[in-house]
Amino acid sequence: xxxxxxxxxxxxxxxxxxxxxxxxxxxxxxxxxxxxxxxxxxxxxxxxxxxxxxxxxxxxxxxxxxxxxxxxxxxxxxxxxxxxxxxxxxxxxxxxxxxxxxxxxxxxxxxxxxxxxxxxxxxxxxxxxxxxxxxxxxxxxxxxxxxxxxxxxxxxxxxxxxxxxxxxxxxxxxxxxxxxxxxxxxxxxxxxxxxxxxxxxxxxxxxxxxxxxxxxxxxxxxxxxxxxxxxxxxxxxxxxxxxxxxxxxxxxxxxxxxxxxxxxxxxxxxxxxxxxxxxxxxxxxxxxxxxxxxxxxxxxxxxxxxxxxxxxxxxxxxxxxxxxxxxxxxxxxxxxxxxxxxxxxxxxxxxxxxxxxxxxxxxxxxxxxxxxxxxxxxxxxxxxxxxxxxxxxxxxxxxxxxxxxxxxxxxxxxxxxxxxxxxxxxxxxxxxxxxxxxxxxxxxxxxxxx
Amino acid sequence: xxxxxxxxxxxxxxxxxxxxxxxxxxxxxxxxxxxxxxxxxxxxxxxxxxxxxxxxxxxxxxxxxxxxxxxxxxxxxxxxxxxxxxxxxxxxxxxxxxxxxxxxxxxxxxxxxxxxxxxxxxxxxxxxxxxxxxxxxxxxxxxxxxxxxxxxxxxxxxxxxxxxxxxxxxxxxxxxxxxxxxxxxxxxxxxxxxxxxxxxxxxxxxxxxxxxxxxxxxxxxxxxxxxxxxxxxxxxxxxxxxxx
Numbered sequence: 001x002x003x004x005x006x007x008x009x010x011x012x013x014x015x016x017x018x019x020x021x022x023x024x025x026x027x028x029x030x031x032x033x034x035x036x037x038x039x040x041x042x043x044x045x046x047x048x049x050x051x052x053x054x055x056x057x058x059x060x061x062x063x064x065x066x067x068x069x070x071x072x073x074x075x076x077x078x079x080x081x082x083x084x085x086x087x088x089x090x091x092x093x094x095x096x097x098x099x100x101x102x103x104x105x106x107x108x109x110x111x112x113x114x115x116x117x118x119x120x121x122x123x124x125x126x127x128x129x130x131x132x133x134x135x136x137x138x139x140x141x142x143x144x145x146x147x148x149x150x151x152x153x154x155x156x157x158x159x160x161x162x163x164x165x166x167x168x169x170x171x172x173x174x175x176x177x178x179x180x181x182x183x184x185x186x187x188x189x190x191x192x193x194x195x196x197x198x199x200x201x202x203x204x205x206x207x208x209x210x211x212x213x214x215x216x217x218x219x220x221x222x223x224x225x226x227x228x229x230x231x232x233x234x235x236x237x238x239x240x241x242x243x244x245x246x247x248x249x250x251x252x253x254x255x256x257x258x259x260x261x262x263x264x265x266x267x268x269x270x271x272x273x274x275x276x277x278x279x280x281x282x283x284x285x286x287x288x289x290x291x292x293x294x295x296x297x298x299x300x301x302x303x304x305x306x307x308x309x310x311x312x313x314x315x316x317x318x319x320x321x322x323x324x325x326x327x328x329x330x331x332x333x334x335x336x337x338x339x340x341x342x343x344x345x346x347x348x349x350x351x352x353x354x355x356x357x358x359x360x361x362x363x364x365x366x367x368x369x370x371x372x373x374x375x376x377x378x379x380x381x382x383x384x385x386x387x388x389x390x391x392x393x394x395x396x397x398x399x400x401x402x403x404x405x406x407x408x409x410x411x412x413x414x415x416x417x418x419x420x421x422x423x424x425x426x427x428x429x430x431x432x433x434x435x436x437x438x439x440x441x442x443x444x445x446x447x448x449x450x
Numbered sequence: 451x452x453x454x455x456x457x458x459x460x461x462x463x464x465x466x467x468x469x470x471x472x473x474x475x476x477x478x479x480x481x482x483x484x485x486x487x488x489x490x491x492x493x494x495x496x497x498x499x500x501x502x503x504x505x506x507x508x509x510x511x512x513x514x515x516x517x518x519x520x521x522x523x524x525x526x527x528x529x530x531x532x533x534x535x536x537x538x539x540x541x542x543x544x545x546x547x548x549x550x551x552x553x554x555x556x557x558x559x560x561x562x563x564x565x566x567x568x569x570x571x572x573x574x575x576x577x578x579x580x581x582x583x584x585x586x587x588x589x590x591x592x593x594x595x596x597x598x599x600x601x602x603x604x605x606x607x608x609x610x611x612x613x614x615x616x617x618x619x620x621x622x623x624x625x626x627x628x629x630x631x632x633x634x635x636x637x638x639x640x641x642x643x644x645x646x647x648x649x650x651x652x653x654x655x656x657x658x659x660x661x662x663x664x665x666x667x668x669x670x671x672x673x674x675x676x677x678x679x680x681x682x683x684x685x686x687x688x689x690x691x692x693x694x
Contacts, residue, residue, distance in 0.1 A: 009640030028639055030460040032485035069460070072493035086489065097497060 018321015087117030201232030457536025
């Protein structure tokens with residue numbers, strides 16, 4: 001059914017962490033004629049699945065342009081394992097397609113509902129950053145649309161600066177319409193996941209660095225529910241592809257991932273996570289790890305998208321939501337950082353509901369969340385105490401030479417970003433040079449003055 | 451199984467193409483924009499492994515459109531099913547449209563469907579089993595001050611499919627007509643609607659599920675039959691006061 005101009009819906013948008021909400025217009029184009037050069041002055045912002053923790057895909061009074069109808073697979077070069085997709089495609093159907101051709105994308109975030117365009121714009125990381133880098137490392141080229149510039153083909157060879165600005169550009173250079181992604185051979189549809197317990201966090205992080213060099217996936221889980229002796233203890237997980245025939249998996253390999261949205265996450269009004277319930281949940285979690293301690297076989301999709309099975313966790317925060325603080329710190333600074341956290345929660349009742357780490361490597365550039373060190377993530381409920389704790393972590397991370405993840409924290413102040421990202425000024429200048437009218441804006445970009 | 455889908459690139463048409471391709475049906479896709487068609491055809495070939503060709507044609511030029519579709523269909527090979535999820539509406543369609551806009555609505559909703567069907571029907575009549583599926587709208591249940599020409603075109607289409615079904619009775623051609631309620635397309639996006647909305651995928655599943663049945667004319671979702679019954683019989687003294 002055709003109409004001449006795409007209609008819009010007045011919508012209330014919420015960041016996935018529940019921290020920011022705003023009214024704006026939602027557009028959901030489904031035809032290529034929408035991408036027509038115009039004199040639009042915005043504010044516009046692309047929107048993928050709307051799952052960013054920060055408010056990256058909406059702006060009060062702005063127009064969020066949803067890409068969900070542009071979700072097709074356009075080409076596949078089986079020799080080079082390069083797939084061309086429209087950027088609205090979600091990771092899970094793309095994984096299903098690639099796996100049927102014996103390929104997979106090594107860098108993928110933990111939920112299959114996230115869109116490829118969102119992954120590029122946030123330049124997300126996967127399960128082994130040391131080996132695989134960020135999402136950008138598997139992007140060969142992309143097609144960008146800006147109302148003032150039309151369609152632009154970008155790659156490392158063609159418009160390399162704009163390509164690098166767009167990958168990790170938070171949607172501020174325009175709409176990513178298509179992308180060519182380089183996949184890797186998938187040696188098996190299953191991985192063997194093994195957990196190794198550690199009694200203190202620094203031991204675990206040292207083991208993590210080693211595991212990241214050896215394994216296909218590597219990460220840790222830490223118990224930080226209280227400041228007692230067990231603070232920071234946990235497991236380092238490392239997973240390797242099974243060789244063909246090593247294990248047989250049952251179940252449906254391509255069953256649809258559960259629906260996930262910021263509105264759905266906030267469906268329960270009352271938060272159920274607090275310092276008492278978190279301790280109980282951690283005891284339960286430890287019990288569940290017995291199989292992993294012995295080594296267990298896991299479908300690749302379950303290893304790539306672990307949040308499918310535990311997304312109830314996000315609902316437990318209730319309507320108020322949660323904070324996530326994800327930072328990269330040098331390994332040598334981790335001891336001081338963790339001790340600061342332990343001391344802080346010893347004085348105040350802060351429920352750290354999740355603590356997890358990955359090993360990172362790579363060069364910092366612009367606003368990309370990368371660099372050498374340990375990527376350490378914490379979740380706490382969104383309340384006054386949680387907010388104060390996040391401000392405390394801002395100060396510690398800045399002092400220790402760390403980098404906070406912009407896309408994971410909807411309240412991150414501009415001063416912290418400017419102090420931690422030497423490339424922030426260059427990013428601002430480059431975006432303004434490309435888009436002097438600043439057509440593309442989000443709550444995130446307004447907050448950080450991008 | 452080889453099908454022609456007119457109005458294939460978005461909404462119900464696109465969902466229908468996906469559902470048919472998932473059943474292994476080879477598809478000839480027709481819509482106005484080559485970019486949309488190319489993307490869909492490539493996707494269907496890659497994901498479902500079916501033959502998918504496309505034709506970009508302008509439905510407001512009926513004679514040319516029918517000729518182009520006829521040629522493309524001949525080149526595509528024997529077709530056994532026609533689907534017409536094509537349509538066009540304008541928010542300005544409140545009784546005072548200019549002649550060009552009026553013709554656009556009539557041509558896109560009615561004339562091209564008749565033209566293409568007439569072109570391919572002789573071939574379908576030679577087959578032991580064939581399908582022709584049309585899509586109407588609840589807007590055609592009773593004329594009102596909104597969607598004036600659109601409703602007229604859809605009611606005309608309904609009449610055409612009644613005739614087509616009568617014409618093909620005792621042949622292998624099965625004629626089906628869906629009177630669609632609210633469907634989540636660009637046409638309904640952002641509107642406040644009184645009743646629940648279904649997705650294009652819901653419609654496509656229903657169509658594919660009923661392909662072997664002689665259902666004739668049907669509302670989808672089915673509860674619209676009750677609403678239509680009431681609306682059609684509302685006393686004029688009440689109906690004239692309704693603002694919808």
